[in-house]
Amino acid sequence: QVQLVESGGGLVQPGGSLRLSCVASGDIFRVMTMGWYRQAPGKERELVAVIASGGNTNYADSVKGRFTISRDNAKNTVSLEMNSLKPEDTAVYYCNGKHQIQYWGQGTQVTVSS
Secondary structure: OOOEEEEOOEEEOOOOOEEEEEEEOOOOHHHOEEEEEEEOOOOOOEEEEEEOOOOOEEEOOOOOOOEEEEEEOOOOEEEEEEOOOOHHHOEEEEEEEEEOEEEEOOOEEEEEOO
């Protein structure tokens, strides 16, 4: 069983930056595909960024060039660096891990507002 715990959300002004982190329990992190999803009020959950076990990354078009996903297998951690934040980035952000089955974190709120 894998548990995912996110941290780093908060309130930031437009144009600001935040860094989200997700720590995974267990010993299969290095073979998991890790990702960040988000869900805004009244909208479906959507993929933000994903990083494969080998390090390949993929991003939603809406965040390309502004967000960077990375992983540290030694620390069982996946991070999301978010720059040039916009009000439309406001959402609950969820950490996701996949290896045969999916795992989800509890979510962390990101609010972009002046």
